[in-house]
Structures are given as C-alpha cells and as structure tokens.
Amino acid sequence: MNATGHPPALAIAGLHKTFGDHVAVKRAELTVAPGSFYGLVGPNGAGKTTMLSMATGLLRPDEGRSLVFGVDLWAEPGKAKQLIGVLPDGLAMPEQLTGRELLTFTARLRGIDSATATARADELLAVMELDGDVERTLVIDYSTGMRKKIGLAAAMLHAPRLLVLDEPFEAIDPVSAANLKAILRGFVAAGGSVVLSSHVMALVEQLCDTVAVIAKGTVLAEGPVEGVRAGKTLEEAFVELVGADTAEAKGLSWLAS
C-alpha cells in the first residue's frame, strides 16, 4: 500500500527463475506505483522478458509472487488478468486473420459484447493506422512493426488498468512511435499505469517517470528517473551501473587494420 492506501499497480515480490543451472531472474523486487509510467531497462539477456513473463502469467516462477493491484496473479489469474493488458515479446498470433478479425476474436475470448468490440476495434485500428486499405491484409503478411501495433491494440481492447509491454517500440517507425507515445501518455494521464521494457534509454528518459535497471537477473537500481540518472544521462548512468566495457575499450583491432 502507498500513503493513500492504494496497492501498487504491480508488485513483483521475490520472483525467481532458473533455466537449468542458469539464474535468469534472481529474487527480484519491483514496485510500480498506480498511475506511473515505468521503464525496465537492461542489457541483452538481463532477464527483462523472463521477469515480465512471470509477472503477467506467461511463465511460472520458481519462487515469488506478482501482485496486480493487490491481486495475486498466480493465485487468482482470472481476476488479475482482467486488470492487465500484455504485449509479450515475440507474440504468437492467429496468422490467417485480418487485424480486425484478430481484435474481434480477442474480444470474444475476453467476453466483450459485440457492439463494444466493434466500436473499440474501429478506434484502435484507426489509432494504430491499421485501417483503410491495410484492413484487407492478413496478420501473416504484416511487417514486424504492424504486428507490434495489432498486438498492442489487442492488449488494450478490454480496457485494462495496467499495460505491461515488452519492447513496444521495437521496429516501429517514427510516425507510429510518436502516435503510440501519445496513446500511452494519454492512458497514464487518464489514470492508467504502464510498464515497458526497452533498450532505448532516450525513450525511457522521455516517457517514464520511474525506471528499474536490471542486469544478470538482478535489480541494480529502481526509482524516479531523476534519482537513478543522478545528474547524468540515463545512458551514462546505465553503463556505469551495468559496468559494461565500451566497444572502444574492447577494440576490434583487426577490423580497421
């Protein structure tokens, strides 16, 4: 609970996952305040997808809990999943449907009545620029960016209070990205909460109020972006925290010789 008595939008409590003898996420603790725009950053293989998958019910944790507005997701998945919209990494979708059919199908699964589903699908397709001529295109023929956008539309269809988005801006063109940023900002301004993972520090700096840095499955820092940056750019702070050798330091001496 926070000072106003509201539970966090998402509380990750001791989530832990090993693959064989490799610890992918190590007893992670994260708290996403309601109404916050939260960025999860970390190098390749840091454990971001594993963490978000466990937090949203896609991957069973070895240990720990994920609480969505106080509801234990693994104990009460039906109740918790009403509250969240998820854009997973590498989302598998019914390929032989158009975008509209995919949204209608998702709406049926979610128990949304057909008038509401049609109205929301119209709006979402327009906002994601997947309407007009594109409406005849099957998902199998979508580009990577278009797939992200229809996945996001499907995640928003049931009007969730929390969106958990794994790399939502990957492969999205700048115009669509600007559109998407505006949608997500609007969602947060209206009281929604967003958690997104990204490799793009400038994007996280621009959009998010709170950030967590993870590397090798361990949470290295969490807090307001200003605090984690500590007077530096987020990229500088990130490189310092993660302790990465720069490409320059490592050299590739044979390359230019």
Ligand SMILES: Nc1ncnc2c1ncn2[C@@H]1O[C@H](COP(=O)(O)OP(=O)(O)OP(=O)(O)O)[C@@H](O)[C@H]1O
């Ligand atoms: N199904 C799996 N089986 C075995 N190892 C896995 C599996 N999924 C993830 N891993 C390992 O767990 C670690 C964390 O992977 P994860 O995909 O969560 O990282 P990430 O931070 O999302 O990376 P990226 O930014 O590259 O997408 C990696 O070392 C990865 O190889």
